[in-house]
Amino acid sequence: MHARWAVRLAMTVLAAAAGGVAHADIYSFVDGSGVTHFSNVPVDNRYRLLLATPVEEGAEHAGKWLAKSTLYDPLIDRAARSAAVRPELVRAVIVVESAFNPRAVSKRGAVGLMQLRPATARRYGVSDAFDPEQNITAGAHYLRDLMARFGNDMELALAAYNAGEEAVERYGRSIPPFSETRHYVPAVMRVYHKLLSQQRSG
Numbered sequence: 001m002h003a004r005w006a007v008r009l010a011m012t013v014l015a016a017a018a019g020g021v022a023h024a025d026i027y028s029f030v031d032g033s034g035v036t037h038f039s040n041v042p043v044d045n046r047y048r049l050l051l052a053t054p055v056e057e058g059a060e061h062a063g064k065w066l067a068k069s070t071l072y073d074p075l076i077d078r079a080a081r082s083a084a085v086r087p088e089l090v091r092a093v094i095v096v097e098s099a100f101n102p103r104a105v106s107k108r109g110a111v112g113l114m115q116l117r118p119a120t121a122r123r124y125g126v127s128d129a130f131d132p133e134q135n136i137t138a139g140a141h142y143l144r145d146l147m148a149r150f151g152n153d154m155e156l157a158l159a160a161y162n163a164g165e166e167a168v169e170r171y172g173r174s175i176p177p178f179s180e181t182r183h184y185v186p187a188v189m190r191v192y193h194k195l196l197s198q199q200r201s202g
Helices: 004-010 012-017 059-067 069-083 087-098 118-123 132-149 154-163 165-170 179-201
Strands: 026-030 036-039 048-051
Touching: 026 179, 036 059, 036 069, 036 179, 048 179, 059 069, 069 087, 069 132, 087 132, 087 154, 087 179, 118 132, 132 154, 154 165, 154 179
Parallel strands: none
Antiparallel strands: 026 036, 026 048
16 A cells, blocks of 8 residues: 555665665564564574665654564464465565554555555455454455456556556556555565565575
8 A cells, every 4th residue: 555664665775875874674584483573673693684774754663563573473374375365475565564563554544554545444344454453354355356356466466555456457557657656566576575585495
């Protein structure tokens, strides 16, 4: 959805090139039980850099939510199985959308871990979009439906998740030329592929 986190996470190189930007980098690793851990403080030598993030308004608080990310692993795995999507995709969307902050709210009114818009929440029968289980379940099923609509093209599905299905259709079933969406899609894909890589080597 239209989450400011998407731009923050994806604009690292450009922001750093502009000079003097502090970073709240996100690190992760998969433990022996298959649990993915996230932190902005890599106190364990198993942590590997997942995404470098410029510190902007609110980003400095990301660490406390990332440290609690394992609380949502059972919900993510259950929702991913129910929706027949990879849990790494759900996690990647959450990292970019909210950095695991269940109370996140965007300027456009998208809320919760997966930044559900009110219309999307209604579509999937969500009564409380701040409830992690309802939010993740609806977000995972929305991703599944977007993948089905766009021929299992993950980049188009993510573009639709961010900019809306109609926007992707309007631009000939391609990623719309919106700055936020053009940054959002590669940001999620980068996290997704790194999580996949860590899962295989974990």
